[in-house]
Amino acid sequence: MQLVEAVKTQANIDLVQRKLTLNARGNTLYADVWKFGINTALRISDLLEITLQEAQTGQLRVVEGKTGKPRTIKLNEPAMAIVKARSKPGAVYLFEVDSNRAKGKPVSRVAVAKAFKAVGDELGIALGTHSMRKTRGWMMHKAGKSIELICKVLNHSSPAVTMAYIGLTAQDVADTYDQFEL
Template sequence: MNIVQPIRDPAMIEEIKEFFGAKSKRNRMMFVFGINTGYRIQDMLKVRKRDVMGEHIVMIEMKTGKKRWLQVNPVLRRELKEYTANLNDDDYLFPSRQGKNKPIKRDMAYKIMNEAAEEFKLKDIGTHTMRKTFGYHMYQKTKDITLVRKLLNHASEAITFRYIGMDQDMMDSAMNRFGGL
C-alpha cells in the first residue's frame, strides 16, 4: 500500500479544482466532495443525489460499520446544488460511463487523482489524499485534534496526527529550526 499525503497548499487545491472543472464536472465534484467531507473513497462512490440534499449526509461507513452524520458545509452545498441540478434522486453522484446508473469504481477514482498528480507534479497522491486533505485543513482551522479524530472516526489522536501529516510537518519544522551543528 502506498502512503499518500494531504494537499497542504490552498492555492494548489484551487488549481486542482480548476483543472478538473475544465475537463469534467464529475471529476471536479469528486475532488470537492472528498476534500469537504473526509469520506473514504468506497463510501464516496456509493453516494446518490438523495443522500446529499439535506442539511446532513448520513451514512454507514463500510470500513467501520459506524453511522456517520456530517453537516454539509456552505461551499459543498453550493457545489452540490449546481452539480445535482439535472440529476434524478437515485442517480449516483459519480456515475460511470459503463452501464446504466453505476458509480465509477475505485480504480477510476485513482486514475482521476493520478491525472492531477501528474499535471501538477505532485508526489504521494491517491484517492486517500482527499480524506487526508480534509483532515489536515480541518486541523489547521480548528487546532482541535480530538474533533478531527471524531470526524475521521479514528481510534486515537496519535493516529489522526500521523494520518494528516502533522507529525511530519512538526519534524520538518524542528529540523529547520535546528539548522545543524
Template sequence: MNLVQPIKDKEQLQEIKQWLKERNERNYILFLLGIHTGFRVSDILRLRVKDVQGWNIFIKEKKTKKPKDVKMSNELKKAIRNYIKDKPKNEFLIKSRNGKNKPLSRGMAYIIMQQIADEFGLERLGTHSLRKTYGYNHYIKFKDVASLQEMLNHSHPKETLRYIGINQDNLNKQQSKIDW
C-alpha cells in the same frame, strides 16, 4: 508501502478545483466531496442523489460500519445543488460512464487523482489524499485534534497527527535544523 499525502498548499488546492470545474463536473464534485467531508472514496462512490439533497450527508461507513453525519460547507452545497439539478433521486452521484446507473470504480477514481498529480506535479497522490487533505486543513484551521480524531474515526490523537502528516512535518523541520 507507498503512502499518499494530503494537498497542503491552499493556493494549489484552489487551482485544482478550478481546473476540475472547467474540465469535468463529476470529477470536480468527487474532489469537493473528499476535501470537504473527509469521507473515504469508497463511501463517496456509494452516494446517490437522494443522499445529498439536504444540508447534511448521513452515511454508514463501509470500513468501520459507524454512522457519520456531516454538514456540507457552502461551497460543497452550492456545487452539488447545480450538479444534481434534474437528476433522478436514485442515481449514483459519482456515476460511471459505463452501464446504466453504476458508480464510478475506485480504480477510475485513482486514475482521476493521477491526472491531477500529473497536471500539478504532485507526488504521492491517491484517492486517500482527499481524506487526508480534509484532515490536514481541518487541523490547520482549528488546531483541534480531538474533534478531527472523532471525524476520522481514529482511536488516538497520535494516529490522527501521523495520518495527516503533521508529525512528519515536525520531524522534517527538526531535521533541516541539524548543523553539526
C-alpha cells in the same frame, strides 16, 4: 499500498480542482468528487455510494464501510453547491457516470484514482483518493483545530493515528521553535 499525501495549501487545493477539470476536458465530475471529498472527509468507497436523494437532504447518515462506525455529516455550502450542480433528472447517485454503458452507476473508484494520480504526477504530489481526507485533516490542523477534534471528524481511534495520518513531520515540530518565541 501506495502512500498518498495531503494537499497542504489552499492554492494547491484549488489547483488540483482546476487540473481535474482541465484533464477531463471540461467535465467537472472528478473535480466535484475532489471538492466534495475534502468538504466531507469521507472515504472514497463511502463517498461514491451517496445517492442524490440522500445528498439533497443536506445531512448524510453514513455507516462507514471500512470501520462499520456510523457518522452524521452536515453538508456545508461548498458541498451543497456540488449537490445542486449535479442534480439531474433521473440520476440515482451523486457522482453518476454520464455514459450509456454505465448509466445509473456511480463513477468507479479506479477511474477517480487514475484521474487523481494523473494530476498528482503533473504537480509532483503523491495524490490519491485518500488525499481528500488527509487534506481536510491537514487544513483543519493548520487552522488551529485540535488534534482531538480532527480525530473525531476523521473517525480515528486515537489522536496518535490522526497525527501520523495528516502527515505531521519532524520539520513541522522543529518549525515551532522559530514560530513560538516566549
